[in-house]
Amino acid sequence: MQLNTVKQNISQSETLPADFYSNTKLWEAIKEKVFAPSWQYLGDQQQFFGGQETIYPITLLDKYLDEPLLLTKDTEGQLHCLSNVCTHRGFLLAQHPAKDRKITCGYHGRRFNLEGKMEFMPEFKDAENFPRPCDHLHELPLKRWRQFLFTSLEPKIDWDEITGELDRRLSFLPLEHFRYAPAYSTEYMVHAHWALYCDNYLEGFHIPFVHHQLNQMLDYGAYDTEVFPNMNLQIGYSSVEGEHFDLPPEHPDYGKKITAFYYWIYPNLMLNFYPWGLSINVVRPLNPSLSRISFITYLYDEKKFLEMDAAALTDKVEREDEFVVEGVQKGLRSRFYKTGRFSPRREKGVHHFHSLLQQALS
Ligand code: FES
Ligand SMILES: [Fe+2]
Incomplete structure (x- = not known):
């Protein structure tokens, strides 16, 4: 199956076709060409x-x-x-x-x-x-x-480029003091293709429609995505006083009220940094309609974690995400859905992901 719907220019591009998520030959090809070379x-x-x-x-x-x-x-x-x-x-x-x-x-x-x-x-x-x-x-x-x-089984991706960007933005955090919190770590089974779970993660476009509580805490207008080779970053800005990072003057985002750095590392890893700590999400493919998502929590400021009721909010947001992701999994079976288009303003991250997948598989 030849993938060719994703164009470099997001304004002209279509999404990956629906068949991408069900084709069994592609499922095997993704293993060798996407996962084996990745970190x-x-x-x-x-x-x-x-x-x-x-x-x-x-x-x-x-x-x-x-x-x-x-x-x-x-x-x-x-x-x-x-x-x-x-x-x-x-x-x-x-x-x-x-x-x-x-x-x-x-x-x-x-x-x-x-x-x-x-x-x-x-x-x-x-x-x-x-x-x-x-x-x-x-x-x-x-x-x-x-x-x-x-x-990596067959490394083909520049590791230093990835950590260089992580260091640039996160070196102000004392990660050595972040503590693994098994009580707040869990796994979710999602009845959907792993890439659909990532697609949804990679845009904040759905937040006002799907996550009403989260939306009240974020400044949706300011929400932004930055694209880097093999990774991208979504930045969530706080609309609530006191729930943002204290960024030092030398930080590239100094002066901004950032409440979350959502890093996605190609193809299946998410590092979500919050003022209270870190949530690592690993998306584990099981079959084309089933994925296991590990949520691994690290606490830095437990008081803030409890004050923000972060455990309950994370669980609520995850279940809301599962609802839409599983809905898309069912919708893609339709004979009438072939591909979609991207919002150039709001879906840069999904376009980036689809571009990387198409490139790896062609
Ligand atoms: S298989 Fe290990 S010694 Fe034979
Ligand atoms: Fe979401």
Whole structure:
């Protein structure tokens, strides 16, 4: 299926076609061409290695990329992201987080060090040309921004460009004091294609229609979107006194009453910074009509979080979003809907997303 409806000029462009969201060949192509080359959020360094553990197995995008990975902390304290699959016959190496000095396969005893180097294999004395480089564990790039870890299966996106923009606007925040709050973190199952969830996130256009309570707190007229390579930012301005960031004079937005920086990082990560802390959203594709959305909350100013009733508001806004996103999922089945158009003023973020998808898939 050839995608060609998205034009560079938003004033002339159409959206991605309805078929994009249901075509099974595209679903597979998105995995290889959109997700595999992208940077994926793994979690918080503290969450993995805050205790004694030296190995921590994870699955990258369970049920979609479904890649078994192993985070390790070597004897020097360096972190690594390795394949969690034994190079002998493919057994899964670690099943649980553990404090081990070596990674030993439970099937036939092949042993690796914490950097993924194969060190020992029983009964292989007569094997010729062994070990070869491919008998060590594949190591993936492991990137860090503050306490957050990321990896990519086949990196093709400039990581420094992304963190450069995050630093430019967020370095005034003491992120090292942000604390993970499991009590306020949750997951939502949404009966819609993952990209529809992102489409909706990427515009504030629907706020006055869909989020009445949120709309009272935001200055809709000032709401803005800035586009960067492989990421974009929506800025929410406060219409309520005292509920905005205290920006220092050297900040690019100094003097503005900003209440939220909503960063979207291609293709499926959202970093929402508020005066009370951070909400990370990871959009996890499950099938073309089902997605799991992780909401991971970090508190900085708990008093403000409680005062603003942020937990209840976030949940309300999420359910309102699910209602429209699931409605679109159903609407796209119609034989009469092919593509739509963009509001040049209000849908820059969605246009950016659709442009990136079309480009990656053509
Ligand atoms: S599969 Fe790991 S040693 Fe055989
Ligand atoms: Fe929304």
